[in-house]
Amino acid sequence: MTEALVVVKDLKKHFPVQRSLVAKLLTGTKDQWVRAVDGVDFVIHNQETLGLVGESGCGKTTLGRTLVGLYEPTAGSVTFAGQDVFQLKKTNPVAFYRQVQMVFQNPYASLNPRKTVREILSQPLKVRDRYNPKELEEAIQRLLEQVGLNKYHMDRYPHQFSGGQRQRVSIARALAMQPSFIVCDEPVSALDVSVQAQILNLLQDLQVRHQLTYLFISHDLSVVRYLCDRVAVMYLGKIVELGNTEEVFNHPVHPYTEALLSSMPQIKRDPNQKKILLTGSVPSPLDPPPGCSFHPRCIAKVGKICELESPELIACSPGHFAACHRGQA
Amino acid sequence: MGIPAPEERLEEYPHQFSGGMQQRAIIAIALSCRPQLLLADEPTTALDVTVQAQILDLLRQINQRDGTGIILVTHNLAVAAEFCQRLAVMYAGQLMELGPAETVISEPLHPYTKGLLRSLPYLVPKGSPLTPIPGSVPDLAQLPSGCPFNPRCDIATDICREEAPPWVKVSSNHAACCWRLT
Ligand SMILES: Nc1ncnc2c1ncn2[C@@H]1O[C@H](COP(=O)(O)OP(=O)(O)OP(=O)(O)O)[C@@H](O)[C@H]1O
Ligand code: SF4
Ligand SMILES: [Mg+2]
Numbered sequence: 001m002t003e004a005l006v007v008v009k010d011l012k013k014h015f016p017v018q019r020s021l022v023a024k025l026l027t028g029t030k031d032q033w034v035r036a037v038d039g040v041d042f043v044i045h046n047q048e049t050l051g052l053v054g055e056s057g058c059g060k061t062t063l064g065r066t067l068v069g070l071y072e073p074t075a076g077s078v079t080f081a082g083q084d085v086f087q088l089k090k091t092n093p094v095a096f097y098r099q100v101q102m103v104f105q106n107p108y109a110s111l112n113p114r115k116t117v118r119e120i121l122s123q124p125l126k127v128r129d130r131y132n133p134k135e136l137e138e139a140i141q142r143l144l145e146q147v148g149l150n151k152y153h154m155d156r157y158p159h160q161f162s163g164g165q166r167q168r169v170s171i172a173r174a175l176a177m178q179p180s181f182i183v184c185d186e187p188v189s190a191l192d193v194s195v196q197a198q199i200l201n202l203l204q205d206l207q208v209r210h211q212l213t214y215l216f217i218s219h220d221l222s223v224v225r226y227l228c229d230r231v232a233v234m235y236l237g238k239i240v241e242l243g244n245t246e247e248v249f250n251h252p253v254h255p256y257t258e259a260l261l262s263s264m265p266q267i268k269r270d271p272n273q274k275k276i277l278l279t280g281s282v283p284s285p286l287d288p289p290p291g292c293s294f295h296p297r298c299i300a301k302v303g304k305i306c307e308l309e310s311p312e313l314i315a316c317s318p319g320h321f322a323a324c325h326r327g328q329a
Numbered sequence: 330m331g332i333p334a335p336e337e338r339l340e341e342y343p344h345q346f347s348g349g350m351q352q353r354a355i356i357a358i359a360l361s362c363r364p365q366l367l368l369a370d371e372p373t374t375a376l377d378v379t380v381q382a383q384i385l386d387l388l389r390q391i392n393q394r395d396g397t398g399i400i401l402v403t404h405n406l407a408v409a410a411e412f413c414q415r416l417a418v419m420y421a422g423q424l425m426e427l428g429p430a431e432t433v434i435s436e437p438l439h440p441y442t443k444g445l446l447r448s449l450p451y452l453v454p455k456g457s458p459l460t461p462i463p464g465s466v467p468d469l470a471q472l473p474s475g476c477p478f479n480p481r482c483d484i485a486t487d488i489c490r491e492e493a494p495p496w497v498k499v500s501s502n503h504a505a506c507c508w509r510l511t
Contacts, residue, residue, distance in 0.1 A: 056377045162466060189374060192404045197448040197459035204458070219377050222407070226450035226459075245455075263382040265407035267434060267451055277386065278379050 005181060005213050006044040006067060011076035013037040013059070013066050017286065034285050036062040038237030039076070041313065044181070049207070049214040051228030051245065053221065053260065055282060059237045060217045061105060064183040067215065068102045080181065094127055101174035103167075105185040105217075110170055111158040117144070117169055118154045124176035143172045147202060164195035171202065175210075183215045188223065200227060221264045225249055233257045236293040237285060239313060243320035253322035255300040292325065302326050363395065370402040385412050406445065410434045415502075418442045421467055421477040428503030438497075438505035440482045476508065484509050 014033040036059040044050045052060050065071045067078055069089035078085040080100060089096040104110035111120060121140045125131060131139060141151045147168040158166055167187055174182055184203065188196040200223065206212060218224050224231055224245065231248050233241040233256065241254040252258045259276040266273070278297050283289050289296055291307040298306065305325050313323040359367065369388065373381040385408070391397045403409055409416055409430060416430040418439060426439040437443045444462035453459060464481040467473060476494045479485040489508050497510035 054377060056375065056380050058377075164465070190404075193406060193445050194448040194462040195465075196404075197450070197461035200450065201458045201461070204456075219375075219381075220405075221378060222450050226453055226455060229455075260377070260379055263378040265378065265381070265405065265411045267407045267410050267446075267449065269411070269431070275382055277382060282380075 003046045004043040005046040005081060006215075007079045008040055008042050008044075008067070009077050009079075011037055011040050011063070011066060011078060012074045013062050013071055014074045032286050035237050035288060036285060037066060038285075038288070040234075040237075040239045042232060042239060042242055044213060044215060045230075047207070047211050047213050048229045049216050049227055051224040051231035052215060052217045052234060053219065053224055053231060054234030055236070055256075056219075057282065057285070058234045059285070060234055061185055063234070064102065064185050064215060064217055068100045068183050069096060070102070097124070097179070098128060098177045099179050100181050100183075101177055101179040102183040103170050103174050103185065103187045106190070111166060111173075113158055116155050116157055117149075120158075120169065120173055121176055124173060128177055143176055146175060146206070147172045148198070162195075164191050164198060167191065167195075167199055168202070171199075171206075175206065178210070180211065181213045181215075183217070185217045186219065187216075189219065196223070203227075221249075221261065233260065236283060236288055238293065238323065240294065240324070241322045242313065247317075247320050251320075253316050253320070253327070254294075254324045255298050255326070256294050257322075258300075292323075300324075300326055360391065364397060366398045366400070367391070368400045368402070371404065372401065373408065374404070381408070388412075406434065406449065418445070421472060422469055423477055424506065425478070426505040428500075428505075432500075432503050436503075438499060438503070438510060439478075439507050440484055440509070441478050442505070444481075476506075 012035070014035050017032040017034060038059075040063065052063070054060055062071065066073055067085065069085050072086055080088070085096070085100070118140060121143055122136060125136060125139050125143075140154060144150055144153060149165065149168055149172070153161070153165070158169065161169065171187070187203070188199050191199065203214070204227070207214065216224065216228055228245050230243060231245045232239050233248070233254065235256045241248060241252065241257045248257065249261060252261055259278050262274065262276045276299070283293060283296060289307075291305070291309055292298070292311050295301055295306040302325050309325070311323045311325045311328060313321050314328065316322050316327065359369075367388070372388070373384055376384065388399055388401075389412070392399050401409065401413060413430045416426075416428065416433040417424055418426040418433065418441065420441045426433060426437065426442050428438075433442060434446065437446060441462070447460045448462065450459055462481055467477060467480070473480055473490070475488070475490045475492055476482070476485070479489040482489065486508065492508075494506050494508045495511065496504050496506050498504040499510070
């Protein structure tokens with residue numbers, strides 16, 4: 001459990017802002033960069049579920065996509081079981097995708113509408129192994145059964161499925177390569193709570209059966225609290241807090257984490273709980289503020305240092321890390 | 330709407346916006362015509378909870394200041410519990426329960442409402458499985474006879490499979506559509 005499977009070192013992913021030539025000539029500005037992921041360091045342990053939460057647009061999907069080799073890092077590195085992800089993907093893509101897969105944020109858009117489930121699932125299976133038609137048929141059937149569908153679903157198109165079934169198909173597609181690490185980007189956000197419970201049970205079941213490691217990206221903090229062993233909190237391209245889920249939920253250290261947890265909608269109202277409504281707008285990832293990028297909205301600022309120096313992510317107790325000058329004397 | 334650097338980003342395409350930013354842009358469009366009734370279909374689903382709290386706060390202000398009525402459609406029971414005065418629970422195209430939000434959540438009447446609440450990960454210890462409602466939503470073109478929920482209901486009886494259930498009022502403002510309440 002404590003062995004590191006994925007190691008992320010000072011990872012950066014910046015996107016150029018594409019502007020029309022005319023706009024460039026008119027405003028005379030130079031090219032700008034969206035600093036979607038801006039220097040993150042962490043590890044994911046073998047067979048754990050690491051949650052990733054944070055502000056909309058803070059770079060969670062970008063980070064997830066970079067971990068599975070869909071984006072080339074601007075700087076820094078991601079290693080998987082000791083090998084550089086992007087190198088491995090370039091030199092041996094089949095070996096790479098046998099280990100690392102992603103389930104996407106939007107089950108409606110991530111499956112090709114013109115392909116049947118049979119076609120969607122044969123593709124990765126054929127890449128992985130040589131099958132004769134009968135074996136292929138059986139392999140597809142086994143995959144469908146693993147995710148709670150059956151062979152009658154094989155010749156249907158994605159639009160003939162419900163949201164939950166479609167998410168099962170995308171999970172089956174990820175499993176087809178028998179990976180050991182899966183990035184799940186909001187796999188249950190679009191589903192009603194009963195179907196969500198089915199998919200979460202399925203993910204946990206598969207994790208035990210296939211010794212899977214997950215990075216689980218979600219806005220639903222109650223799901224993260226239930227599912228994840230550890231949780232990482234991201235703000236404007238950086239990880240600001242990381243630790244055991246219960247520890248972070250019970251004793252948040254970073255002021256952004258505090259605001260996030262206090263905003264969590266509650267099914268049972270707790271009259272003692274006060275929401276910390278963040279004021280001001282989210283700073284631009286084009287031009288993040290100097291010092292701590294949370295300082296313009298922080299209600300706990302400790303002084304000038306917050307505006308000048310970027311706090312480092314350091315341990316505040318064993319296994320619990322935060323990037324905040326408060327308490328880092 | 331809280332989208333950073335609006336001028337620079339005006340010229341970008343939706344796919345370059347994160348999920349949350351796309352949603353905020355849409356809400357901005359809907360609010361620009363000051364409607365009397367606002368149908369907000371999953372307005373905060375793609376958003377983190379701090380932005381969600383800001384947007385719900387904004388909708389609440391519009392409701393109180395301009396008297397705009399709001400129908401909030403959501404999967405998120407906690408959002409419904411916090412934001413809404415009244416809660417309507419729908420299943421397979423039909424209304425199943427209607428009442429004050431707090432009462433529906435704390436004392437649900439309909440087996441479907443109860444099933445939804447049981448599915449939540451709230452207070453379930455790590456590692457123990459969740460409890461979804463068995464089965465799946467029926468095809469709207471081939472609804473079962475009687476109560477549409479009967480094939481998935483743990484307390485269904487013969488009449489539930491034969492005849493459509495009546496509305497039963499348990500108080501002046503809380504009612505549900507179920508044979509087992511009669
Ligand atoms: N292909 C791209 N080109 C340019 N900018 C991009 C691209 N993809 C993402 N961005 C920008 O990078 C930032 C991070 O986006 P990302 O999708 O990673 O956020 P997120 O944390 O997943 O957000 P959400 O919670 O809303 O899904 C945003 O400012 C977004 O507009
Ligand atoms: S470093 Fe300063 S500004 Fe940043 S979160 Fe901590 S106290 Fe707030
Ligand atoms: Mg995302």
